Amino acid sequence: MSTETFWNDLYRTRRTWGERPNPLLAEIAGPLTPGTALDLGCGGGGDTVWLAGRGWQVTAVDVSGTAVDGVRAHVTEIGLGDRVTVERHDLSESLPAGTFDLISAQYLHTPLELDRARVLRDAARSLRPGGLLLIVDHGSIAPWSWNQDPDTHFPTPTEVAAEIGLDPGAWPVLRADMPRRQATGPGGQTATVTDNVLLIRRADR
Numbered sequence: 416m417s418t419e420t421f422w423n424d425l426y427r428t429r430r431t432w433g434e435r436p437n438p439l440l441a442e443i444a445g446p447l448t449p450g451t452a453l454d455l456g457c458g459g460g461g462d463t464v465w466l467a468g469r470g471w472q473v474t475a476v477d478v479s480g481t482a483v484d485g486v487r488a489h490v491t492e493i494g495l496g497d498r499v500t501v502e503r504h505d506l507s508e509s510l511p512a513g514t515f516d517l518i519s520a521q522y523l524h525t526p527l528e529l530d531r532a533r534v535l536r537d538a539a540r541s542l543r544p545g546g547l548l549l550i551v552d553h554g555s556i557a558p559w560s561w562n563q564d565p566d567t568h569f570p571t572p573t574e575v576a577a578e579i580g581l582d583p584g585a586w587p588v589l590r591a592d593m594p595r596r597q598a599t600g601p602g603g604q605t606a607t608v609t610d611n612v613l614l615i616r617r618a619d620r
Contacts (some may be wrong), residue, residue: 418505418527422479426458429482429499432489435463437521438596439551441465447547450516455506455538456523460486467498467519474511476504505614514543520550526561532578541583542617548586550575554609559600569604571612581615590614 440462444452445489447468454463456473463486467473477483480503487501502511507529518538523531539548554569556562570578589614598608 418507418529419478419480420523421482422477425611426479426481428486429459429485431459432485433460433493434441435461436465437462437551439594440519440521440549442551443547443590443612444517444519445469445615447517451513451535451543452517452519453511453513453515453538453541455518455520457486457501458482460489462519462521463501464490464493464495466519467495471498473499474513474515475499475501476511478503478505479575495573497545503540510534510537510541514541514546516543516546518542518546520548520553522553524553524618525571532575532580536579536581538587539579539615539617542586544619546617547589548613548617550613550614550615552595552611554611557598557600557608558604558608569609569611572611575611575613576615579615585618585620586615587618588613589616 452466452471452473454473454475457463457477463473463475483501483503488585490496490499542548576588593609593611595607595609597605599605
């Protein structure tokens with residue numbers, strides 16, 4: 416099964432788009448002055464819609480044509496089409512052109528093969544001076560997670576930073592922590608989960 420087929424099958428079951436942003440994105444990007452943003456793996460478009468609604472010019476990308484078509488139709492319907500560009504990219508092969516003030520990678524996990532460290536490293540090079548790369552990963556298993564292996568190792572933010580391998584003098588780490596929060600799953604169930612948060616800034620030079 417190809418990567419696009421896998422994610423198309425997942426998103427064909429979705430009936431709504433742009434429902435809500437990921438909470439760590441809202442917490443960190445909320446105080447920022449809107450500029451240009453790249454939403455890596457936009458999925459259902461909740462983060463894209465939230466950013467565009469607050470004045471950001473957003474480029475949203477996903478490997479799934481189903482997700483891309485759904486998000487594009489939704490932002491047009493709600494009057495945000497002029498603030499959002501939606502593109503299909505297999506991140507193992509390409510990234511969108513341009514430079515960005517904010518790059519958001521929210522739960523960019525896949526059970527399929529992906530050199531995620533290289534993708535994030537290449538994306539970071541698209542940041543403008545002073546721009547931010549925000550990576551939020553799962554740090555625990557929720558009851559609704561597709562992976563229920565209790566022995567799963569979730570790389571810490573420090574480990575993720577080391578894997579990406581950016582020069583800390585040019586891309587300093589502003590935040591690397593593992594906050595806990597109450598989350599709600601797709602069936603309405605709740606659980607306490609851990610998020611692994613890594614925030615990197617491109618230096619002003």
